[in-house]
Amino acid sequence: MIDLSAIDLARIQFAFTVSFHIIFPAITIGLASYLAVLEGTWLRTRNPVYLTLCKFWMKIFAVNFAMGVVSGIVMAYQFGTNWSGFSTVAGSVTGPLLTYEVLTAFFLEAGFLGVMLFGWNKVTERTHFVATCLVAIGTLVSMTWILASNSWMQTPQGHEIVDGIVVPVDWFEIIFNPSFPYRLVHMGLAAFLCTALLVAATGAYHLLKNQYQVESRKMVMMALWMLAIVAPLQALVGDHHGLNTLQHQPIKVAAMEGHWHAAEEGEGVPLVLFAWPDNDAETNHFAVEIPHLASLILTHSFDGDIPALMSVPAADRPNVALVFWSFRVMVALGIAMIALAWIGLWLRRQGTLFEKTGFLKLLVCMGPSGLVALLAGWFVTEVGRQPWVVYGVLRTMEASSAHSAQTMSISLICFVVGYLAIFGLGIFYLIRLLGKGPELSNNTPTSAQRPARPLSAVNDLID
Amino acid sequence: MGLDLVTTWTLIIGFGLMMYVLLDGFDLGIGLLFLGVRDKHDRDLMVNSVAPVWDGNETWLVLGGAGLMAAFPLAYSVILEALYVPLLIMLFGLILRGVAFEFRFKAIAQHQGIWDVLFCVGSLLATFFQGAAMGAVIQGFAVENHQYVGGAWDWLNGFSILTGFSLLPAYALLGSTWLLIKTEGDLYKKMRHYSRHLLVWLGFAMIALLLITPFLTESLRERWLTLPNFFYMSFVPMLGLMLFTWLYYVIRFSDWEKWPFAITLALLGTAYFTLITSLWPNIIPPNITIYEAAAPQSSLRFALWGVLIIVPIILGYTFWSYHVFRGKVRDTEGYH
Secondary structure (H helix, E strand, C coil): CCCCCHHHHHHHHHHHHHHHHHHHHHHHHHHHHHHHHHHHHHHHHCCHHHHHHHHHHHHHHHHHHHHHHHHHHHHHHHHHHCCHHHHHHHHHHHHHHHHHHHHHHHHHHHHHHHHHHHCCCCCCHHHHHHHHHHHHHHHHHHHHHHHHHHHHHHCCCCEEEECCEEEECCHHHHHCCCCHHHHHHHHHHHHHHHHHHHHHHHHHHHHHCCCCHHHHHHHHHHHHHHHHHHHHHHHHHHHHHHHHHHHHCHHHHHHHHCCCCCCCCCCCCCEEEEEEEECCCCEEEEEEEECCHHHHHHHCCCCCCCCCHHHCCHHHCCCHHHHHHHHHHHHHHHHHHHHHHHHHHHHHHHCCHHHCHHHHHHHHHCCCHHHHHHHHHHHHHHHHHCCEEECCCEEHHHCCCCCCHHHHHHHHHHHHHHHHHHHHHHHHHHHHHHHHCCCCCCCCHHHHHCCHHHHHHHHHHHC | CCCCHHHHHHHHHHHHHHHHHHHHHHHHHHHHHCCCCCCHHHHHHHHHHHCCCHHHHHHHHHHHHHHHHHHCHHHHHHHHHHCHHHHHHHHHHHHHHHHHHHHHHHCCHHHHHHHHHHHHHHHHHHHHHHHHHHHHHHHCCCEECCEECCCCCCCCCHHHHHHHHHHHHHHHHHHHHHHHHHCCHHHHHHHHHHHHHHHHHHHHHHHHHHHHHHHCCHHHHHHHHCCCHHHHHHHHHHHHHHHHHHHHHHHHHCCCCCHHHHHHHHHHHHHHHHHHHHHCCEEECCCEEHHHHCCCHHHHHHHHHHHHHHHHHHHHHHHHHHHHCCCCCCHHHCCC
16 A cells, blocks of 8 residues: 555645646637637638538537636635645745736636627627637637746746745746746647647548538548648747756756766767666666767757756656656657648548548547647646746645645545546547537528527517 | 725725625526426526526636735635635535536436536535635634644534525525526516525525624624624614615515516625625634735735726626626527
8 A cells, every 4th residue: 555645645636636627728728719710711701611610619619618617716726725835935926827817818718608609699790700719819818827827836037035935026027937938839739739639530530430521521631731730840849848948947857858867978868768767776777778869959969968867866856757758658649640640631632531541540549649748748847847846946845735644535536536427427428529520400601690680689679 | 094905905805706706696596496496498598597607707716716816825825725625515516517507418318317416416515615614714713823723624613504504595596586587487487486485594594694793703792792893883784684675575576577686686795795894804814914914015016907907898898798698598599
């Protein structure tokens, strides 16, 4: 039986609830923009396929958004319930940032969501489109604030410590901290990739079932173009993000690379392809390495060295195996996405894309891969920050509330059981909706727009 | 005491939480009323009447949490740590309730009944434990050196159970009077009938709370039971009594559709105001004041700009959204 302390349990609880939560906003961010594009394209071209797709994905969006909201409220309160030390010390920075997120983003999303979902016959087409765009903007603004807050925890600046409490000095420096631009772009592109893969998988599924041909082809092609452009871009951004991390959190990069010992003169840092890093033995087991490659990637020189894990005390190192493997999962999936998109476009050029069942099946299988890569990426950056909660300022040990291990165990079990049941069912419903496909009955612009008009006019009269 | 940053922030958070109680109150109330409405069609109408707005209503709770962390980090950490258990159950209630909104229309046929039950159960849990948490705040927390030193179950006692139960008729009444605006026919008649009974229960609850609260703690006794405080403190409850009487009359003898909801809002507003004045200026009763718990000035000032500029805009488009969905709900505007 593993003996877990209250702090371990609090960390597991946070990791569990935030991992569950992030899935929904990631899809929300990507899907909201996709909806705006679909509706805009429909208004411009009047091609009914865009309206059909827009209404179809709006249903998915509604379910997904609700799960994101309710799992997010838990996060907003968990900082206080489980991490009172963190809130007392650093709430003066993260609190205002979170407040701005609520004010500029959450209200915007929620305020116009109603009109977007239920207002098709209540407002003009133009107003409805504006509502959809505002929801999309809200999701992007929301991402910006929360990543400013998270990035400040990674690379804090613009504050001073007075009586053990963080006091903000320069908000511009706090928000535009060194890792913020990289993390923001990296996460934004990740959300788009997650959504594109989901859209591609849905289209491919229906093509395999030989239904909704027009809609499905449109979905697959829109998604493949998105992937073909954004996935390589993401690799580039990720590389720069890594270099930024090397500059500000070198031990995190050392953990990502499994780099324990400083390199000898002329030895360079090898790229470890496979290994089992062992925190206790302070070494890698079963390592398979390519000499000098990490030096080339990280320092752009053949023999360049990076700070090694051994250069700091054991108490200042993260769980190396977890960071190391999460990083590899993310990179491998990223490469797979690039390959997938380019092969897909090449098949399209050949004119055989929609007949290649093998490739369509691959698209379906890759549907959740974006989310897996996203979670893996967050594991790298969050576990890699340990043992700090605010890097170099506040240790995770000092940040938690004083609950007993017993209280924490019970609440953790409740969270695991509750989340798996509720969100498990929710995801099941989502997949079922995706499998059912768009409703074609009201896909012509005339039937979708006109019959309800007189009714809403009647409503207005009664009012 | 002028209108300094700390006082301003207290008013902002007080305003945010009041918006939450009043707005999410009526959609939680819809869930509570599921207990008395069995017909599937009626239930669909009830849910549709709040479907476009409940997200926005719940956002005020997130603002309350975020604003508290921004302006009073100490209060945020101490109160939330002390209320770990009731808040966790409340959050689970809100989760159940929130997903049920979507799931009950999208679940496979056999599941739909279950989501109706969970919609109701979620609303019950969220309401009761919000009330219980409020009761615990009124009684105060054991704090030493800016840290909560009490146990996980300190919040649970007779008074917090009473406040938990008291909030049920309050939210249910908000829900039933909201439905007076949004429904017609048999459902409307049923809601008028319920409103009357709920109001009576709410009256009992309010009187009980009003009689017990002044005797709870030393500082509450001083606030209420000394002269001339007693007269000042009684003023708003007296106003509440007048509103109560008017509301009873309107529900019982008029066929006004919009006023019962409006008067209910005002009535609960007086109760909320009385609560705030009982505790002022403490934010962690019995003795940590808003000034002690406040964040650094730079945090307060930075976040204040956002509130002053953006909240009016939020109120504007929230109002617009309610305006778009005004009038009675009908089948033709079914969910999706």
